[in-house]
Amino acid sequence: MSAGLKYFERLNYLSELVEKQKTGCASQLANTFDVSERTIYRMIADISSFHNTPIKFSKEHNSYILEYTCIY
Numbered sequence: 297m298s299a300g301l302k303y304f305e306r307l308n309y310l311s312e313l314v315e316k317q318k319t320g321c322a323s324q325l326a327n328t329f330d331v332s333e334r335t336i337y338r339m340i341a342d343i344s345s346f347h348n349t350p351i352k353f354s355k356e357h358n359s360y361i362l363e364y365t366c367i368y
Contacts, residue, residue, distance in 0.1 A: 303339075306331075311343050314351060317359040 306329050313319045320328075325336045340360055344351040350363040 307339055307342060310336075310339050311346075314340075314343060314360050314362060317354070317357045317361050319359040321353070321358065 310319070310325070310329070313325075319325055322333045322336045326333045329336070340351050347362060351360050352363050353359070354361045
């Protein structure tokens with residue numbers, strides 16, 4: 297399996313976890329994906345860019361979440 301495909305699969309799974317608000321903190325994600333925390337931050341930035349929506353960590357949910365903003 298190519299490294300690019302593996303990254304893409306991880307990215308898709310992380311995106312699902314973000315949408316479900318079930319990520320845990322960066323260190324937990326790094327352990328889950330067997331990558332560095334820096335890679336987790338890069339993946340979160342990629343997902344944020346894809347959704348064109350900021351992602352923030354919510355202490356209340358203990359998860360990274362999409363920060364939707366409504367414009368009227």
